[in-house]
Amino acid sequence: MERIAIRALELPDSRNPERLLQWFCAVLGLSSDEEGSIEKNILRELVSHAQISEGISSSELTVGSDMARSTVIYHLNRFIEIGVAVKRGRKYYLRANEMSKVIEELEYDIDREMQRIFDIAKEFDRMMETKTKVKRAKKG
Secondary structure (H helix, E strand, O other), X not given: OOOOXXXXXXXXXXXXXXXXXXXXXXXXXXXXXXXXXHHHHHHHHHHHHHOOOOOEEHHHHHOOOOOOHHHHHHHHHHXXXXXXXXXXXXXXXXXXOOHHHXXXXXXXXXXXXXXXXXXXXXXXXXXXXXXXXXXXXXXX
16 A cells, blocks of 8 residues: 655755755655755665666665665665555666656556545445435434
C-alpha cells in the first residue's frame, strides 16, 4: 500500500539542483529541510541512474559513506512506500526516467485513489439515505 504525503513548501531561493532535490524530499515527506540528508543523496543517485536507465544497489549507495547498509535500505523502502522508487531484483530505480514523469505518475495514483474514495463515499451516502428512510418509515 502506497502512502503519499505532500507538503506545501515554498521553493528555495536558490534554484540549483541540490536545493531542489532537498525540496522534493521535503515536499514528499521524505525528510526535513536539513542540508546533506541521506534522502537527498539517495534521490540524487536514483535520478542520476535513471538518466542512463540504470538502477543502483543499496551496497553501491553505501560506498564512500559511513552509513550502514540497513539504514540505506530503510530509506530506500520509504522511497518505494511513497511511490518514487521501485525495486527490481537487487537494484533500486526511480519510478520513471525523469523527475517530472515520477510526479506525473504520483498524480495519477492520487487521482485514481481519490476517485475510489469518492465512489465509496457515494455508496456510503446511498446506504445512509436508505437507513434513514427505513428509520423514518418505522417512526411514521
